Amino acid sequence: MDFAFDARTEELRARLLAFMDEHVYPAEPVEQAQRAELASPWDTPAVVAELQAEARRRGLWNLFLPDSEHGAGLTNLQYAPLAEITGRSPHLAPIALNCAAPDTGNMEVLAQFGTEEQKKQWLEPLLAADIRSAFAMTEPDVASSDATNIETRIERRGDEYVVNGRKWYISGAMNPDCRIFIVMGKTDPEGADIRRQQSMLLVPRDTPGVEVRRAMRVYGFEDHSHGGHAEVVFQDARVPVSNLVGEEGGGFAIAQARLGPGRIHHCMRLIGMAERAIELMCRRALSRTAFGKPIAQQGVVQNWIADARVAVEQMRLLVLKTAWLMDTVGNRGAHTEIQAIKIATPRAVVDILDKAVQVHGAGGVSQDFPLAELWAGARTLQLADGPDEVHQRSLARRELKQYR
Template identity: 60%
Template sequence: MIFEKSDRVKALEAKLEGFMEEHIYPNEARYYRESEDVGPWGVQPIVEELKTKAKAAGLWNLFLPESELGAGLTNLEYAPLCEIMGRSQLAPEVFNCSAPDTGNMEVLVRYGTPEQKKAWLEPLLAGEIRSSFAMTEPAVASSDATNIESLIRREGEEYVINGHKWYTTGATDPRCKIIIFMGKTDPENADRYRQQSMVLVPKDTPGVKVIRSIPVFGYYGVPDRASEVIFENVRVPVSNILLGEGRGFEIAQGRLGPGRIHHCMRLIGLAERSLEKMCQRVQQRVAFGKPISEHSVTRERIAEARVKIEQARLLTLKAAYMMDTVGNKEARAEIAMIKIAVPNMACEVIDWAIQAFGGGGTGNDFGLAAAYATARLLRLADGPDEVHRDQLARLEFRRQSNKRPEQWAPALTDRALGAEGRKAG
């Protein structure tokens, strides 16, 4: 299968690469420094400065396939562009293509009412506000989304929301104005997948309490802002429901499919950049009388990294192609495969790069420690490896179920008996 790039994609690639060279890479050190200075409750000035430049360059909202609101690119066309943006943790937000906003915007595009789109989608697309997604809970195993305990109770023309969430990305950001909240409207429903709903909760609604920022391997707000949030008797209008009561799990599946592939596209870029840094570093350093690049263990790792990145990229491109041609549901096996393969690949490649840099790789002077934290987090975010492996195995059993079983066992038994008979004779 050959994935040809259109002239438009090639032109956007060239523009993106030029912008990265001119504006993103030279400002990464400033981005990490400002992230430490302002903390998870502030905004890095460099981000806002570069967003204006990216918008002026026409490199804005490149995601959103099947919508006239984005660039009108397919998933397959967006994949190489997303990979370029993923090379730097500064870049995705600068181009308004970062989580959780991309997923939340896709939810509003697909399931939002005209009023909801006017209030929240338009300012998100303009980069004027940011958003948050509240799903994961500390008291239950959130790898099974049906475990959610938060409640959404209707009282007249209002919903009353109570719940305790964490790893709610973006809630500490002062620009965050809207939260998509998942909870149960019908906890007694016999169908466990019809118990949940999603509602839009303005962050300034009374009862919404952002308790703390949660560091990921010691990093606050790079690249996202994991947060703990309590919702206590939060009241919102019934009109804030998304799609309808009992449709929350359906929305979650629709949201997470594109989100998973975007994460994988970005991680491939991050792994590619880490390999580049590793190759440069090992040619500059000498150990035991020769450059580190001449040690066989280094060359073996570089070769393995190249193979693994290429494999991951091809699998991701196939998943994007499947999403475009047969839809997200039919591509669920391919999406599960990349969600297993890509974060594990990125963790390994970045870990080899850290090893090549020595002690310096464990700090963030070279951006590798934060890169590893991101890759390791994504073995859990949007579903842990174990869930995707389980789903993939079940899909494989289903795929194999119509095939005629091979009759190998009796033949082996006959041969074994024949051998025993000859020995006896």
């Protein structure tokens, strides 16, 4: 058993850590100042393009794609520690490297299931960060944690598909650079196999009948890093049949393929967020005095710091094991571990961030520190890609099955 990263991972880690210190952290206040001056809150600040140019120059671009033709050709295990580093500045670092959701998952879908025409039209500009994209799956009127509940209809009429439905919390849809939606809907709602009823379709944003109705907030925050979250209505939106991704009835399987690597990315970025929170918590505890001594000398604060370190080390090992399993036995073989990290990591990181907020006092909930917004993002991941309870139910059934 070897816990060391390989030579390529170590080299990329060193390069990325230097990029973070020299460019990303200094750009955080610049990004905030520039955003305040934008004509629209969803426009991209100029500093992002500057960071992207520097990331490309340093060879830190599209690291998430295991496909060496389009990406860096890294395994899940190689990319995971890099995703952790970007999680320390989750609103800037991923987009600087063109490794931000939802574009990452959409690029993976196009690279794996797209036709050559679809790749040329949509994947290539996404790889170059010339456009952005959105993934339209979640719906407000049904429990979307069960994808078989989705009500959006995709009906074939001659040489076209017609889309009707209402989606919300569609990440990326508010950004004016968002040009394409990957929409999940039902092409065969009465089909006998409930996991073959769904299909995925490429719907350009400027298609007549597509309405980006409003921005959705997350605990009061407008998530600019993902290009916002939107409510989107499709009303008789028509696209050519060539816009089908994969095959009719393949939408559920494509969604599962998309979500596996995404959970590694999410969880490792969460660990990076937790590391940032521990650093802020320690600095604050050492610099603040209450009742005649630094609060770092308070036993309860020391307990919080120690527990945070233990939790981070546990989570990192579990996520890295999961990444290794996905590389060696595939997503199906790593199913238990994928669900385990999805349950455990957001929960642990929310608790660490909560304690960091407490150490900061009123400052912890203010805009002067990143903790409140980090907390909102981490807490949301207890819902995204399926709520904890869905994964707990599935995981428990698998455990029980061994003893029946």
